[in-house]
Amino acid sequence: MATVHLWQAGLDCDRSQLAHYAQRLSPDEQQRADRFVKPLHRDRFIAGRGILRGLLGQCLGIAPERLQFSYGAHGKPDLAYPANSGWQFNLAHSEDQSLIALTQGAAIGVDLEKIRPIPQLDQLTARFYAPDEHAQIMSAPIADRETLFFRYWTCKEAFLKATGEGLGKLQHLQLALGRSAQEEPVRIITLPESPPTAWQLRELPLTDGFVGAIAVAHGEIAISFNSFQSGEFLC
Structure with missing residues (x-):
């Protein structure tokens, strides 16, 4: 069994916390932070990377600050130093919230999204989702469609982040969700071309207004879940 350590972390913090996190960033991470146009987005990036580190x-x-990361073809981060530690990790963020997942010896991916209105939902779903998924979303009550869209989206993105294949494979991954996010695991109907392995794909109980998912390349997992908001935790 693979143990997954999962944190939901708030990204809005005071200036002293932000300065503490900024000191941990590598030069390339600091350059990425400096490219953000809006200070709020820059600060949340710094907080997320600082907490992850x-x-x-x-x-x-x-x-x-001694940790070094490398990046795959589609941007998936990995530990370059220390090498061969066995630890795998992934990070996702939406608005003021982030998800950080750590485990040993298994590929892992996470995603979360704030539920929000989606213009042209019908066309977007038809383009990126399998026909059965599209039909399920568009036949749901109007008030539930955005939530269902993002439940599918986070599950798909978590899986594709775990494999490192990127969102170009989105329409090749077909899933079957339960009636609620608490029904787990998610059933995988069809996979993109990837090495055969056992997978666990689960939806996560998160802060109201957010949905999220985690994918782990292992037949059986146990999740240790923790959450903290701004000002509550300074690792």
Whole structure:
């Protein structure tokens, strides 16, 4: 069984916390932060990366600023230093919330989204989702369609982040969701071309107004879930 350590973390923090997190960033992360036009988006990026580094540093027994990351063809991060630690991780964020997942010895991906109105929902779903998924969303009560859209989206993106294949494979991944996010695991109907392995794909109980999912390349998982908001935690 793979143990997954999962945190939902608030990204809006005070200036002293933000300065603490900024000191951990690598030069390339600082350059990415500086490219954000809006200060709010820059600050949330810094907080997310700072918290990620703090949690990884605790697991590895290493100072957060010493960690080095490498990136796959579609941007999936991995640990370059220390090498061969066995730890896998993934990070997602939406608005003022983030999800951070850590595990050992298994590919992992997470995603979360704030539920919000979607212009041209019918056309967007028809383009990116399988016909059965599109039909389920558009036959749902109008008030439930955006939530169902994002439930599918987060499950698909979590899986594709775990495999490192990117969103170009979105329409090739067909899923079957339960009637609510608490019914788990999600059933995988068809997969993109990828190495055969056992997968666990689950929806997550998150803060009201958000949906999220986690994908792990393992036949059986146990999730240790924690959450903290701005000002509550300084790793």
